[in-house]
Amino acid sequence: MLSRTRRLTTLASASILVASATAFGALPAIAAPGGQPGPSTADKATYAALGDSYAAGVGGGDYLDACLTSPNGYAADLASDPGLTVHASLRGCVGATVDDVVATQLGGLDLRTRLVTLTVGANDLGLEAVTAACLFGTVEQCAAAVAAAQANLPMLASDLAGALAAIRTAAPKATVLVTGYPLLLDPALPQAGVVNAGVLALNAVIQATVAAAGPGFVYVDVTDDFAGHGLGSASPWIVAPPNADAFHPNPAGYDAYAAAIRAAR
16 A cells, blocks of 8 residues: 555645546546556456546545555445445556556456446546646636646547447446546635536536447436535535545545445446
């Protein structure tokens, strides 16, 4: 596992980055480089959890490996469901991009795979400029940087479409549930408008891409589930800085993810 010092150092250069909307999924990159394969990629899987740090369960604690897989994440929760326990494979990994999912996380998916969950996307947007602007600049500079990052959304849509096709080829009989990201900030916070609008734009691209993928693909929206639980609320489900897991769901947030996914199955 990565040292807490290293994770905190990287967080310092990315904290509001995550808050900058599209940064939501970039959170995975805060703690570790992408492309690390998740555990048990060679095992045959009835249920496979794919994606970035949200899929791994960062924020849930009690990490099991270098991918920061948490037994308190939504994937581990779902893996306890009847019919999924014996052949569940948790492959989400901190830092993973769409390309990483295709390159390192599809091993073992086959005709026997019945359920795939996927949370991925924001690591693909190239958020260095967003990091600097939202950490050290004005709200206007942050908004401009977010807009620049959003210029990468069409490429993300194309890459995600290719990944969904690859998942369908690997697991032709599986239901594939693709989640969005929650809104990070309570509306009362100063940068909430810019940040949350960016998250919604990212989610819209993911949702449209999933809809275009055809039967067997379902988009799972978690924004309503997290309403009233952003940072700055009375009951946040997002880990706050300076914690090294900042801007990821806490265990209560992952419970909400799991409930939303179960409702969509």
